[in-house]
Amino acid sequence: MSTRQVDVLVVGGGQAGLAVGYYLRRAGYRPEDQYVLLDAADRPGGAWARMWPSLRAFSPPEYSSLPGWRMPAWGGDPGFPPAAHVRDYLTAYERRYELPVHRPVRVRTVRRENDDPAGPLRVSTTDGDYLAGVVVSCTGTWSRPFVPTYPGQGDFAGRQLHAAEYTGPQEYAGGRVVVVGGGNSAAQVLAEVSAVASTTWVTQRPPKFLPDDVDGRALFMVATARRRALESGGTDTGGVAALGDIVMVPVVREARERGALRAEPMFERVTRDGVAWADGREQAADAIIWCTGFRPELRHLAPLGLRYADGHLAVLGTQAVDEPRLHLVGYGDWTGPASATLIGVGRTARDLVASL
Ligand code: FAD
Numbered sequence: 453m454s455t456r457q458v459d460v461l462v463v464g465g466g467q468a469g470l471a472v473g474y475y476l477r478r479a480g481y482r483p484e485d486q487y488v489l490l491d492a493a494d495r496p497g498g499a500w501a502r503m504w505p506s507l508r509a510f511s512p513p514e515y516s517s518l519p520g521w522r523m524p525a526w527g528g529d530p531g532f533p534p535a536a537h538v539r540d541y542l543t544a545y546e547r548r549y550e551l552p553v554h555r556p557v558r559v560r561t562v563r564r565e566n567d568d569p570a571g572p573l574r575v576s577t578t579d580g581d582y583l584a585g586v587v588v589s590c591t592g593t594w595s596r597p598f599v600p601t602y603p604g605q606g607d608f609a610g611r612q613l614h615a616a617e618y619t620g621p622q623e624y625a626g627g628r629v630v631v632v633g634g635g636n637s638a639a640q641v642l643a644e645v646s647a648v649a650s651t652t653w654v655t656q657r658p659p660k661f662l663p664d665d666v667d668g669r670a671l672f673m674v675a676t677a678r679r680r681a682l683e684s685g686g687t688d689t690g691g692v693a694a695l696g697d698i699v700m701v702p703v704v705r706e707a708r709e710r711g712a713l714r715a716e717p718m719f720e721r722v723t724r725d726g727v728a729w730a731d732g733r734e735q736a737a738d739a740i741i742w743c744t745g746f747r748p749e750l751r752h753l754a755p756l757g758l759r760y761a762d763g764h765l766a767v768l769g770t771q772a773v774d775e776p777r778l779h780l781v782g783y784g785d786w787t788g789p790a791s792a793t794l795i796g797v798g799r800t801a802r803d804l805v806a807s808l
Contacts, residue, residue, distance in 0.1 A: 454580075458488050460808065461575055461584035463562075463752065465491030465553040466498020467542060468590035468782030471518050471797045473551040475805035478520075483552035490577055492558035492595075496546050497539035499594035504618050506644055508532040510636060510699040511795065518545055519798035532701045538794070554579065562587050562778070563755040573777050586808060588770075588779045589753060593746035593792075600744055603721040608740065610726075615641060615743040624649040628736055630727055633743030634659045634715070639698045641743055643707035652735050654727070655715045661708075664700045676789065748783045762786070770804045779804055 460476060462469045469489050481487040495501055509516050512531035513523035516538065523541045526533035546553055557579045565574045565583065572583040597614040605612070615637045625648040631638055634655035642653050653659075662670075698704065707713055719727035719735075726737040750765060758774045759766045764786045766773040772780065780787050781800055788803070790796025 455574075456580070456582050457572070458485060458582055458584050460487040460586045460588060461582055462487065462489040462588045462590055463559045463575075464498070464590035464592060464782075465489045465493070465496065465546065465551075465555060466500075466590065466592050466782070467518060467794055468592065468791070468797050468801070469498070469553075469588075470542060470545055470549075470551060471801035472588050472590060472781055472804065473546075473553070474519050474549055474798075475801050477549055477551065479805050479808075483550065487552065488582075489551060489553040490557040490559055490575075490579075491553055491555040492578075494556040496543040496553070496555075498542065499592055500535050500539040500542060502594055502616070503535040504615075504620055504641075505535060506620055506703070507535045507640060508701045508703065509535070509538055509794075510701060513537075513541075516794040518542075518794060519802065521545060521548060523794075559591075559752045561755050562589075562753055564775075573775075584777075586777050586779065588781060588804065589750070590781050591749040591752070592782055593748055593784075595749045596747040597742075598745050598747050599742045602719070604724075605722045607724050608722045608726075609724050610737055611739040613739070613741055615741060616746070618741060621645045621648050624739055627738040628652075628726075630654060630719075630735065630737045630740045631743060632718075632740065633745070635697055635743065635745065636699060637745075638743035639704050639707075639713070640701065641741055643703045643712065645741070646707055646710070646712035651712065652727075652737070653713070653715045654718050656718050659698055659713075659715050661698045661713075662700060664705065666699070753778070769807070770800060771807075 462472050473489050476487045509532055513526055513533055517523045526537050557577050559575055559577050561576045563574050565571050572585050573587050575582040575584050575587060597616040599614055618641055621644045624645050628650045629645050630652045631642040632654050634657060642651055645651055720730040721728050726735045728734045756775050758772055767780060770779040770781055770787050772778040781804060782792055782797060784792050788800030791800040
């Protein structure tokens with residue numbers, strides 16, 4: 453297959469890729485020869501098409517929208533849409549703006565062509581090669597679930613899974629389940645599993661719950677205030693982390709009412725039958741659900757040999773410090789304030805396209 457040329461190649465067709473696509477289209481880029489999106493998944497929606505069905509977004513639709521078109525209202529209880537609603541919105545968004553997404557096409561590698569610093573980057577995919585003037589990587593984190601290592605983990609006789617493999621509480625009914633992690637995934641998984649099973653919740657630090665009336669929209673406003681403060685040379689407000697972590701969506705509130713949100717400190721090791729703490733206490737378990745986060749999916753960028761700083765790839769805005777033809781969007785705050793959220797990624801995408 454011959455090598456195709458394109459001005460801007462976006463890797464990934466989740467919310468971040470679509471937001472970049474929206475601004476490229478708006479700036480007049482022609483689909484296919486001037487911009488294209490390649491997505492490894494066989495269906496639209498990015499991570500939202502893979503999350504467990506009962507997962508709820510942490511903001512109502514009007515604060516969970518990509519640029520240009522607001523997410524349709526969700527008719528259910530107080531407005532936190534389920535994952536399928538977000539997936540359907542992203543599917544319709546892609547169609548509405550006729551974004552040139554090719555799938556399933558996995559980008560295997562991005563590399564420099566003949567070490568020419570001014571030429572295009574060579575992008576090798578499962579559907580042939582491209583030469584791209586600019587590559588925007590929007591590959592998210594869902595395909596890199598992270599599980600920390602604890603002694604004895606391999607000996608556990610029960611089931612261990614990461615939240616990325618969790619599909620719902622029913623299979624744990626009547627059992628004993630250890631839920632690990634102090635974030636929103638852990639809280640939501642714990643909340644629903646504790647309704648049907650005996651649960652133990654372990655966290656590295658005591659969990660921090662947001663006030664009941666604070667949801668993703670307030671988090672976004674706090675992130676915005678922090679960005680403004682930092683940009684104008686003011687004091688760091690501490691941003692979202694200063695407020696707390698866990699959004700009190702209805703299922704989590706209901707679990708609190710049942711007294712199910714009590715967290716224990718982290719165990720020291722995993723045993724054949726469960727987990728054990730340093731003081732000798734043990735808890736038997738049939739399953740351990742690791743809600744311990746994700747890492748950025750950056751394996752396709754390995755041939756570029758890029759530098760890391762502060763625990764993430766070194767960037768200036770969205771641009772890789774070591775490779776100006778590469779931008780990164782999504783992933784986390786390090787690519788832009790709230791850039792890993794539906795409401796926040798639009799601003800990052802807009803600034804990036806303006807800079808091209
Ligand atoms: P993704 O949605 O993961 O999309 C990346 C796409 O890139 C995928 O389709 C993938 O197949 C593709 N891809 C990966 N590698 C390659 C490759 N090499 N070549 C080609 N394609 C590739 N955010 C909110 O705004 N509100 C919420 O309520 C919310 N709740 C969340 C709850 C949980 C449990 C989690 C884990 C996250 C939540 N988030 C929420 C965050 C948000 O879902 C993610 O940050 C978001 O999905 C990231 O979007 P993305 O486009 O960067 O990545």
